[in-house]
Amino acid sequence: MDKIKRIYVWEIPVRFYHWLNMFCIIVLVITGYFIGSPPAIQHGAEAYFNYWFGINRFIHFLFAYIFFFNFLLRIYWAFAGNEFSRWNNFLPLKKSQWKEVIEVLKVDILQLRTWSFESRGHNALASATYFIMFLAFLLQCLTGFGMYAAMSTSWFPRLFAWFIPLVGGDMAARHIHHILMWVFILFAIVHVYLVYYHDYVERTGEASSMISGWKFVNNKD
Amino acid sequence: MYEEIIEKGYSRRDFLRFCGMMGAFLGLEYSGVGQIVKAMETKTRIPVIWLHFQECTCCSESFIRSSHPIVADILLDKVSLDYTETLMAAAGYQAEENLHNTMEKYKGEYLLMVEGSIPVKNKAYCCIGGRTAYDILKEAVEGAKGIIAWGNCAVSGCVQGASPNPTGATPVHKLVRGKPIINVQGCPPIAEVMAGVVVYLLTFDRFPELDGLGRPKAFFSRRVHDTCYRRPNFDAGLFVETFDDENARKGYCLYKMGCRGPVTYNSCGVIRWNNGTSFPIQSGHPCIGCSEANFWDNGPFYKHLASFPGFGIETTADDIGLAVGAVTVAGIAAHAIATNIRKRKMIREGIIHPEEDND
Numbered sequence: 353m354d355k356i357k358r359i360y361v362w363e364i365p366v367r368f369y370h371w372l373n374m375f376c377i378i379v380l381v382i383t384g385y386f387i388g389s390p391p392a393i394q395h396g397a398e399a400y401f402n403y404w405f406g407i408n409r410f411i412h413f414l415f416a417y418i419f420f421f422n423f424l425l426r427i428y429w430a431f432a433g434n435e436f437s438r439w440n441n442f443l444p445l446k447k448s449q450w451k452e453v454i455e456v457l458k459v460d461i462l463q464l465r466t467w468s469f470e471s472r473g474h475n476a477l478a479s480a481t482y483f484i485m486f487l488a489f490l491l492q493c494l495t496g497f498g499m500y501a502a503m504s505t506s507w508f509p510r511l512f513a514w515f516i517p518l519v520g521g522d523m524a525a526r527h528i529h530h531i532l533m534w535v536f537i538l539f540a541i542v543h544v545y546l547v548y549y550h551d552y553v554e555r556t557g558e559a560s561s562m563i564s565g566w567k568f569v570n571n572k573d
Numbered sequence: 574m575y576e577e578i579i580e581k582g583y584s585r586r587d588f589l590r591f592c593g594m595m596g597a598f599l600g601l602e603y604s605g606v607g608q609i610v611k612a613m614e615t616k617t618r619i620p621v622i623w624l625h626f627q628e629c630t631c632c633s634e635s636f637i638r639s640s641h642p643i644v645a646d647i648l649l650d651k652v653s654l655d656y657t658e659t660l661m662a663a664a665g666y667q668a669e670e671n672l673h674n675t676m677e678k679y680k681g682e683y684l685l686m687v688e689g690s691i692p693v694k695n696k697a698y699c700c701i702g703g704r705t706a707y708d709i710l711k712e713a714v715e716g717a718k719g720i721i722a723w724g725n726c727a728v729s730g731c732v733q734g735a736s737p738n739p740t741g742a743t744p745v746h747k748l749v750r751g752k753p754i755i756n757v758q759g760c761p762p763i764a765e766v767m768a769g770v771v772v773y774l775l776t777f778d779r780f781p782e783l784d785g786l787g788r789p790k791a792f793f794s795r796r797v798h799d800t801c802y803r804r805p806n807f808d809a810g811l812f813v814e815t816f817d818d819e820n821a822r823k824g825y826c827l828y829k830m831g832c833r834g835p836v837t838y839n840s841c842g843v844i845r846w847n848n849g850t851s852f853p854i855q856s857g858h859p860c861i862g863c864s865e866a867n868f869w870d871n872g873p874f875y876k877h878l879a880s881f882p883g884f885g886i887e888t889t890a891d892d893i894g895l896a897v898g899a900v901t902v903a904g905i906a907a908h909a910i911a912t913n914i915r916k917r918k919m920i921r922e923g924i925i926h927p928e929e930d931n932d
Contacts, residue, residue, distance in 0.1 A: 388878065389891065390829060392814055399805035406808035463911050502796055502838070517785040522796075522836035523862060523871045527879050527890065534894030538901055545905045553916055 355570065361436050361473055362565045369426040370562055376419040377536055383412040384533050413500060420493050423486075436473030442483040444476060452476035460549070472569060478546075485539055492532045495525040575614035578643060588613070591643040598769045598844060599781070600791045612776035619775065620675055620683040622713055623657035626706040627699050627733045627742055628689030631761040632724040633659050638847075639764030655683070658701065669702050676716050684774070685717035687745050690726045690733050694741025710748065719753045719780060720745060721770065728756040728787075729866035736870050746787060753780055756787040758839065760863035765844050766792045786866075788838065797860050798834035800842030803827065816857075827854060831875040833862030 362370075386408050393404065430439035444450055456477040458464045474482065497512035499522055504510075516525050550558040561567045578588055592613060596606035623633075637660075654660065655675035656668065663671055675683055687710065692698035696705040714720065722745040725731035733742035746754050757770055770789055773781045781789040798804065806812070806826040813821045813830050828835070834842075837860055841852040853860055859875070862868040871879045878889040 390810060390812055392812065393810055394812075394820065399809040399811055402809040402811075405810035408810075409808075461908070463908075463915055499836075503799060514785060520867060521786075521865045522838075523833065523865060523879060524867070526836055527871075530878060531890045531894075534890060534897070537894065538897055541898065541901050541905070545909075549908070549912055553912060553919070 356568050357570070358566050358568055359472060360565055361434075361561055361567045363429075363433055363437065364565070365425060365429045366433060366437050367562055367565060369422055369429065372422050373419070373426075376415050376422065377540065379415045380412060380419060381533055381536060383408050383415070384529075387412060388530055388533075416493075416496055416500070419489075420497070423489050423493070441474060441479045442486065444480045444483075449476040449479075453480060460546070472567060481539075488532050488535055492529060492536075495519070495529040495532075499525050499529070578613075578646065581646065583643065587643070591641050594641060594765075595769055595772045598765050598791070599773055605776075609772060609776045613772075616775055620679040621654050621686060622672065622675055622683055622717075623654060623686040623688065624706075624709060624713060625658045625701075626687065626689030626691050626710070626726070627740065628724065628726040628731075630659055630688070632688045632726075632767070633657070635761035635764045636767045637764075639768055641765075641768075672713075676713065680716035682718055683716065684719055684721065685713050686721045686723060687727045688723040690730045690742035690744055691748060692733075692740035693743045693748070694739070698740040707748070710745070714749050714752055717752060719755070719774075720749060721755045721757060722746065723757050723767065724762055725758060725760040725863060725866075725868070728758050731760055732869055735867070754787055755780060755783065755789060758786075758788055758793060758864035760868075762864070763792075763840065763844050763846060766840065784838075792840045792844075793838040793864070795838065795840070795843075796835060797837045797839050797841050797854070798832075800840065801834050801854055802842065803854060821857060824857075827857075827859040829877060830859045831873065831877050832859035833865065833868070833871075833874075834860040837862040837865050839864040 386405075390405060429437055430442070435441075444453065452471070453476045456471075456475045460477075471478075473479075494512055494515040497509045498514075498516040501509035501513040501516075502522070516522060519525050519528060547559050547562075550556070551560075555568070557564075557566060557568045575588065579585070589610065592609040593606050596603075596609055599605070601609075625633075656672040658668070661668060661671070689699075689706075691706045691710055693707060696707045699706040701709060722728045726733060726742070727745045729744050730738070730742045733740055734744070746756065755770060757767060759766070766789075769792065770781065773789075773791075781791060784790050784793060786793075798807070801807075803824060803826050806824070807828055811820065811823075811825040813825045813827050815821070816830065826832070832854065834854065841860070842854070845852045845855070861874045862871065865871075876889065878891065
């Protein structure tokens, strides 16, 4: 019997979502930052010669749509996918999940033990973090499309227009939207580091699993 | 009403011009102008009580200085302005009597217009005739057909409601339940907007279409940004960097100077101020968002991003984001060093730890 077993963890929709989401967030953060703080690219010509800021905003809105529908795909897959991508992984409702969160904190962050905690899908702490990120995604969509509704003639952004009065107007919505951008950036830094870290110490193929879908775990049978 | 206007010395042409102007401001179709004309010719006066609470009277000032003289006349003559502290001739007991007579005589019919916020932390901060603003409002609301909240004070507290809000200044819509309210935003609202709302009520006997915040859609459905004549500069990425630079002279977009145009709903860019003379952006100053809630607290005015709450003035989300980012990277570096020490230990002790198999 082999000591190491291969398991298929991340199905194609999950991997597709992950990478498209990453690409969207990169584009949205860059274009969004420019919207928040436009660089001084002055060309000295009349305004009608150029439209770069308008194009920047267009790209932001375009990728917002992709981001949103990709997000819907992931929510759908939380109900249709395998055990590792199911919705109940992300809600820390069970006691065992909280126990695992503490375990993960002990091993990964405090480094109290040398061996690693082994989780096949997401570990409980990661799942809970992703759940918070999903809420941030939702809030980002609500504030983003809510603000966009004012300048769009399409019916779709209007579905979000009700949200803006709840937060107290466009200025507040823009502020929330901007702060969440930083949340995404900080998440990305920690996320990428932790993937490296797990791959580095756990020997389960953590990093490549989001490309191939396979992870390697110790065979207990 | 029409006779009175003619008596005042306006010609039929003046009158029709006024009606046409109002129809245009309200975004009515052509037949709507006819309806305004008819209403102004035939309708009886609406009894109005205009209350002044914590405010500076700039809303009244704005209204009576509207571009068309008939607008001021509507207020002063055409609506039966039975009580308004600023403009009425009566004073003292007489004034109070007027107020009560109107409230009794026109119970359920009069229109209540409120200018200013109401203190609730200590109600004594605003007393008129020995009674608190809160009591007066409560009593006046009882028999009102509807309420118009004039200006930022009455709609969202304005400067009195700004942090730390010592008087507990509260807007009308938070204190009144079960009565229709029109929120006419702005500090002050544009005169023509105020007149437009009154003309609409006179003509159609119903409230204009309101948005999610209770503001008339005809005037507050578009952002200043969307009707700004400097907008092409925004889309071309041409921004004023400082107030005295070449770009400011060229009339580039004031976005980076903290312009609130993109987050402010008003019709300054279309109707403009003082007889259509200008509006802040046209005069080279960014919009400060005076028709939005909390605009005093969304400062600084000349910064595009609001200060981050709890970190002192002039600290934006960007500053904090960068600081947290730096701390995160430092944490990661420390963690990575610890991990390497640990990994070396793991290799030294043999790759498979006995306890790992129990996992």
